[in-house]
Amino acid sequence: MTGWLGDTRESYDTVAESYARTVPAMVDDLPVMRGVLALFAERVRALGGPVVDVGCGPGHLTARLRDLGLDVSGIDLSPEMVRLARRDHPGLSFEVGSMTGLGLPDGSVGGVLVWFSLIHVPDEEVPTVVAELHRVLRPGGVAMLGFHVGDQRSHKTQGYGGHPMRVDVYRRPVERVAGWLRDAGFAIETTLLDDPDGDVPAGTVLARRAGGAQDR
Template sequence: MADRDWLDDTRTSYDTVAQSYADLLRDALAGEPFQRGVLALFAELARAQGAGPVADVGCGPGRITAYLDGLGLDAFGVDLSPAMIDVARRDHPELRFEVGSMSRLDIADESLTGLLAWFSLIHVPDDEVPAVLAEFHRVLRPGGVALFGFFAGDGSRLKTQGYGGHPMHVYVHRRPPARVAAWSEAAGFVVEAEMTHRPSPDVEGGFVFAHR
């Protein structure tokens, strides 16, 4: 894993699957009441901080960005994959989407009311996560809220195809919520909640709510 660049692998993989990913997941939230509830709580906490932009970091084709917009947030999306951003701009032309890396966000210090990383930290290696979370902390204003969604558990696996059988080369990392919470606190966040969700016997999601 150390012999390859995880950013390049992630970018190339999601460029390859962008359209099929969008087609497969476009309506997925309709069947996920727990995920909708988690996002609604995040939106409520962000609105309580007043007006201001909310970044969906690792936004993919923009489906969650659009959902946050529908919840009354001034949401915009950032993604490493130019092909994903092309799909997002096509499907949601009323919203703002930018190509960018979560490891070096082109966002001013203390400028965001909220930041969402919705299952986008799952490809970041363990030794890179603290720097990414520090970057998230940098762009949030004092009191700004963050929600991190990820696959709970432990261990990593190499994903070599997905979303219609297209080739990929990305590691999928599973982490216990307590570990993500500890990393968040080390980056300067105040952690408010750790949650797990088991939508099926072999799938477990984790969520960490925090604020600056």
């Protein structure tokens, strides 16, 4: 694996242990994040079917979705992240994989969560990722994406305890992300801009694959 995918995998293999010690606990201090995850879970439960957490890291949000009553599994590019997820959440299934090619059957899941894992994907590759999400969702299935908001690219050379990294980080306007989803055949249900006056606002887009009962 080469290029941006290889750099991302290597970087997160390097920081996996320190990431797993610091980032998961932050969810408990973020009420908006807890709220939108609960909304996602409610929407998926109304449809039924399994959920995949794409870019699951050490599995902390995968476990939270399970606690919200979902049949959920995780996929991550980093083998080391997947190892930690399996260690820390032995009752859940985790696999190594790329969001550019999920390796799941067409129409096989009711929901996909892509939570701040799109931030390293170059703009020209995002349509490929969004098309994959659309492909694996059943009609009416729900996708929720979380991401940094802005309009810039920066290069990250270290993080999570000062370990070396080599990844680009993209901040994007909410409407641009929503536009990619619309172009792939999604209907946008909800958009959210969290902490708009902060240094790094957060965006959420909740979208539905057309063709479900809602469209009849």
